[in-house]
Amino acid sequence: xxxxxxxxxxxxxxxxxxxxxxxxxxxxxxxxxxxxxxxxxxxxxxxxxxxxxxxxxxxxxxxxxxxxxxxxxxxxxxxxxxxxxxxxxxxxxxxxxxxxxxxxxxxxxxxxxxxxxxxxxxxxxxxxxxxxxxxxxxxxxxxxxxxxxxxxxxxxxxxxxxxxxxxxxxxxxxxxxxxxxxxxxxxxxxxxxxxxxxxxxxxxxxxxxxxxxxxxxxxxxxxxxxxxxxxxxxxxxxxxxxxxxxxxxxxxxxxxxxxxxxxxxxxxxxxxxxxxxxxxxxxxxxxxxxxxxxxxxxxxxxxxxxxxxxxxxxxxxxxxxxxx
Amino acid sequence: xxxxxxxxxxxxxxxxxxxxxxxxxxxxxxxxxxxxxxxxxxxxxxxxxxxxxxxxxxxxxxxxxxxxxxxxxxxxxxxxxxxxxxxxxxxxxxxxxxxxxxxxxxxxxxxxxxxxxxxxxxxxxxxxxxxxxxxxxxxxxxxxxxxxxxxxxxxxxxxxxxxxxxxxxxxxxxxxxxxxxxxxxxxxxxxxxxx
Numbered sequence: 376x377x378x379x380x381x382x383x384x385x386x387x388x389x390x391x392x393x394x395x396x397x398x399x400x401x402x403x404x405x406x407x408x409x410x411x412x413x414x415x416x417x418x419x420x421x422x423x424x425x426x427x428x429x430x431x432x433x434x435x436x437x438x439x440x441x442x443x444x445x446x447x448x449x450x451x452x453x454x455x456x457x458x459x460x461x462x463x464x465x466x467x468x469x470x471x472x473x474x475x476x477x478x479x480x481x482x483x484x485x486x487x488x489x490x491x492x493x494x495x496x497x498x499x500x501x502x503x504x505x506x507x508x509x510x511x512x513x514x515x516x517x518x519x520x521x522x523x524x525x526x527x528x529x530x531x532x533x534x535x536x537x538x539x540x541x542x543x544x545x546x547x548x549x550x551x552x553x554x555x556x557x558x559x560x561x562x563x564x565x566x567x568x569x570x571x572x573x574x575x576x577x578x579x580x581x582x583x584x585x586x587x588x589x590x591x592x593x594x595x596x597x598x599x600x601x602x603x604x605x606x607x608x609x610x611x612x613x614x615x616x617x618x619x620x621x622x623x624x625x626x627x628x629x630x631x632x633x634x635x636x637x638x639x640x641x642x643x644x645x646x647x648x649x650x651x652x653x654x655x656x657x658x659x660x661x662x663x664x665x666x667x668x669x670x671x672x673x674x675x676x677x678x679x680x681x682x683x684x685x686x687x688x689x690x691x692x693x694x695x696x697x698x699x
Numbered sequence: 700x701x702x703x704x705x706x707x708x709x710x711x712x713x714x715x716x717x718x719x720x721x722x723x724x725x726x727x728x729x730x731x732x733x734x735x736x737x738x739x740x741x742x743x744x745x746x747x748x749x750x751x752x753x754x755x756x757x758x759x760x761x762x763x764x765x766x767x768x769x770x771x772x773x774x775x776x777x778x779x780x781x782x783x784x785x786x787x788x789x790x791x792x793x794x795x796x797x798x799x800x801x802x803x804x805x806x807x808x809x810x811x812x813x814x815x816x817x818x819x820x821x822x823x824x825x826x827x828x829x830x831x832x833x834x835x836x837x838x839x840x841x842x843x844x845x846x847x848x849x850x851x852x853x854x855x856x857x858x859x860x861x862x863x864x865x866x867x868x869x870x871x872x873x874x875x876x877x878x879x880x881x882x883x884x885x886x887x888x889x890x891x892x893x894x
Contacts (some may be wrong), residue, residue, distance in 0.1 A: 524887050563735040572811065572832055606732040613729075614707040642731035692886050 376674060377439055378446045379469070380667025381430075383462030384454025384482045385506070386413055388422040390429045391664030392437035393671050396492065399437035401657065401664040402429050408548060419457035426465050433663065444475055448670025451479035451684075452691030453507070459687040467685065477685050478670035478678070481696035482661075483508060484522060488672065488698075489665035490627040494652030500525070500621045502612050502640065503693075505628035505661075506534035509608070511573055511615045512693065520698045525615045526573025533604055534630045536577040540600060544588040554597045555633060561598025564591060568603055573611045573618070580604060605636050613643045623650045632656045673699045708744075709831060713777065716766055720777040724748075727771075741771045744831070749773050751808055751833045758806025760799060761826045778828070780821030784852075788820070793857040797864030799825055800845060804869050809834050809841040814852045839871065843878040847888070850879075 382389040382403075389403035406413070406421040434441065449466035452459055463479075470477035487501045501512045501522070509532045515523035531539075534551060541550030546557070564587065567579040584600045616624060624644055630636065631653055644651040658664060676699035700712040700723070709726045726741040745768070752773075755762045763775040783796075800813060810817070811832030819826040834841065846865065850858050866872045882888065 527887070563733060565735075565739065568736070568740065602733050602736060606736055609731045610707070610729075617707045639731040643729075646730065694887065 376445045376671055377443050378448055378478075378667045378671040378674065379430075379433075379444055379466075380448040380480070380485075380663045380665065380670055381462045381466045382450050382482070382485075382661055382663045382666050383422050383426075383458050383465075384450045384452070385458060385661060386418055387661040388425050388429055388461070389661060389663035389666075390433040391662060391667040392433055392439055393664060393667040394437075394439070396668070396671070398664045398668070399439065400433040400435075401662055402433040402436065403660075403662055404429050412542075413455070415455045415457045418455065419461050422458055422461040426461060429663075430465070441469070441473060444469075444473060446470075446476040446478055446670055446674050447473075448478040448480050448666045448673075450482045450485070450666055451686070452688035453482055454687075454689065456687065456689045459689065463685070463687050476674055477680060478673055479680055479685050480666050480669045480673070481691055481693060482666075483510070483512075483693040484696050484698060485665040485669040486627040486659075487512060487522065487625070488669040489658050489662075490625045490652065490654045492668050492672075493654045493658065494625060496623045496625050496650065496652045498621070499623035499625040499650075499652070500612065500615050500619060502608060502624070502626040502631075503628045504533050504608065504626065504630035504636070506538060506630075507532045508628065509533045509575070509577075509630075510693065511612055513615070513619055513621065514698060521696060522693050522698060524694055525619070526575070526611045529571075529574055529576040530578045531581070532630075533577060533608065534628075536581045536604065537600070537630070540581055540584050540588075543585045544593065544596070546593075551630065551633065554601060555635065557594050557597035558601045558635070559594075559598075561592070561594035561596070563602065564595050564599045566599050566603045568607060570607050570610050573615050575607045575611050577604060577607075601635060605633075605639050608636070609639050609643050612640065613647075616643070616647060616649060621649065623652070625652045627654060627659055629660055631659045675699075706831070714774070716774055721766055721774055722763075722777050723772050723774045725772045745769075745771050745773060747835075748830045748833070751830045751835065754806060754835075755803055755808055755827065755830070755833075758802055758808070760803045760806065760808075761824055762830070763826065763828060778819050778821055778826055780819045780826065782816055783818040783820055783825070784815035786820045790854075790856045790860050793853065793861040794864035795825060796849070797861040797866075798868050799827065800849070800861075801865050801867075801869035801872070803827065804837075804842050804845070804875075807835060807837055809836045809838070810845050811841075813845040813848050815849075837871075839875045839878040840882070842869075842871075842875045843882050846875065846879050847882060 386406040509528040511526040512522040767774040
């Protein structure tokens with residue numbers, strides 16, 4: 376089976392091509408967020424302008440023709456409405472023209488699925504960390520097969536927190552990695568630490584770090600901010616692993632590109648003899664291949680979307696999506 | 700010392716103190732986080748837990764007696780009983796559990812993990828254990844979470860007795876129960892009610 380996946384939930388427009396589980400192409404273009412952040416309408420315009428080119432490059436690299444394709448997957452949500460719409464329209468047009476299946480995919484599910492796909496993990500606890508989302512997930516078969524949210528952020532995603540801090544402190548983009556770089560030479564200073572069971576919150580930490588940025592060395596603030604926020608994620612994850620008696624852990628999403636986070640999670644897993652896996656950075660950032668892989672799996676399992684399902688949903692919760 | 704049980708943040712060992720059976724809860728070092736953070740978290744939580752155990756006892760809630768306090772460890776009396784989750788008691792018996800939670804909330808404490816695994820049945824008495832996630836709080840939101848955890852852990856009949864006893868005895872129970880209905884409407888709590 377050959378499936379195209381289209382991702383457009385935020386600043387990335389990505390197209391992936393997959394054939395029987397093998398990723399043949401994974402192309403993307405990213406909107407330059409700059410100092411102002413994302414303005415949905417402008418990002419959507421960017422996606423419209425670049426969709427054709429990204430699609431063509433991806434097809435070219437995959438060595439496939441449009442006529443070979445069996446299905447088109449796209450991100451249904453969660454994400455920014457105008458941006459999602461561009462991906463959905465592109466996918467719908469293609470599917471209608473080619474007369475193939477259209478597959479709406481949950482963005483968060485796709486992040487975990489691609490990670491399972493490349494690591495070979497079977498039933499892991501997943502720490503999904505990105506700009507907009509920070510959740511601890513695991514498959515639950517009742518009342519339908521879905522990712523149950525074991526723990527999540529009470530306010531903002533950890534990536535959003537790091538970015539907002541860096542912007543307020545006048546650092547350069549890409550913010551997360553700038554914070555990581557500065558953190559290397561820092562020393563610890565106390566910051567608020569908020570974990571409740573398997574949930575966590577980041578806004579208190581953000582406020583305090585922004586205040587401290589004016590008083591302390593930037594290296595120290597970045598170091599402490601990163602150490603504190605990642606330790607919070609690790610504690611909640613460790614609790615989820617033990618509570619569910621899990622033997623596997625994976626991490627995914629944009630923030631999962633962080634070396635330090637993976638090092639810390641690796642240490643949690645060592646202590647409990649748990650298998651730990653993650654995908655490469657290009658598959659952790661938003662991309663089309665993860666949508667393609669998930670859509671192919673859904674089609675293989677016999678999923679066929681009804682016309683009413685093929686819309687977009689800005690707040691498409693991960694636990695509302697049926698997993699195949 | 701024999702390892703008795705343990706969770707993510709602490710281990711519990713059986714030991715003896717002054718010739719009597721005791722348990723010690725040790726908050727262990729976590730290698731994933733930097734030392735400064737690790738020490739500060741373990742120390743504050745150990746102190747807070749001991750303080751709340753004492754406060755609960757003063758409020759008339761049966762809890763294990765604290766015998767001694769270390770930097771990262773709490774020595775407590777060893778209870779001879781079984782966890783409520785492994786004990787069959789009649790539905791009516793859950794009224795007493797409701798009164799127990801009411802007393803704890805009235806004392807200004809929320810437990811944070813109020814499930815049948817953390818209630819010990821010792822003869823006719825019920826003891827509340829594990830104050831690791833407990834907090835000094837009178838917020839209706841956190842109180843509602845205590846009720847919700849119990850609601851999702853036991854049968855409907857059991858819960859009915861539990862809730863009506865709680866409603867009679869807890870201060871501000873009207874507000875807490877209203878909050879509970881609100882919390883249950885949130886997306887993450889809805890999925891399992893579809894069954």
